[in-house]
Amino acid sequence: KAGVTQTPRYLIKTRGQQVTLSCSPISGHRSVSWYQQTPGQGLQFLFEYFSETQRNKGNFPGRFSGRQFSNSRSEMNVSTLELGDSALYLCASSLEGTANTEAFFGQGTRLTVV
């Protein structure tokens, strides 16, 4: 079956702009979570959605937001981009996001802010 699909794979934006990233989870998976990976901070949790509801949020400013649609596809948005937002953004899907299930990660979207 198809894996987790993230689009686009690469993106270059200018400071101050906004960006929307997309994640299509594995069919049947209802939990989607997002992570930011940078060389300095490693992998950091952004937020998690289940059945269109945000269940948890990491320690990121309000410029980072997300949503989930009824088909479980998810988007995350970053407004007023800063240079420090340059990172690999990863999404993960799982059946229900609970502790006894595995998560499947996409290959990520590489965002560069110039």
Place this chain on the structure above:
Amino acid sequence: DAKTTQPNSMESNEEEPVHLPCNHSTISGTDYIHWYRQLPSQGPEYVIHGLTSNVNNRMASLAIAEDRKSSTLILHRATLRDAAVYYCILFSGTYKYIFGTGTRLKVLA
């Protein structure tokens, strides 16, 4: 959030077993122990997870200490394709993984 401690790096010879340790002394009763690995330029890949008993799957084995304060991921025969960063994570009911810095495994031919 409970934390894990792993060595920064380890080396292994190809076709030999590898034991990757993880300390999690603040683990709570509901925390599952998950292992993921990340190959260069890819997203993390699930390896194995468990709660109390040792677990085996086609990729690896997970040995969990009786007091659950530590665990060991065992790769039975390391190959060059196993070279990656391995993350040991405690996952409870908060719907998020807290990644540490992981162990960078180098496999020598």
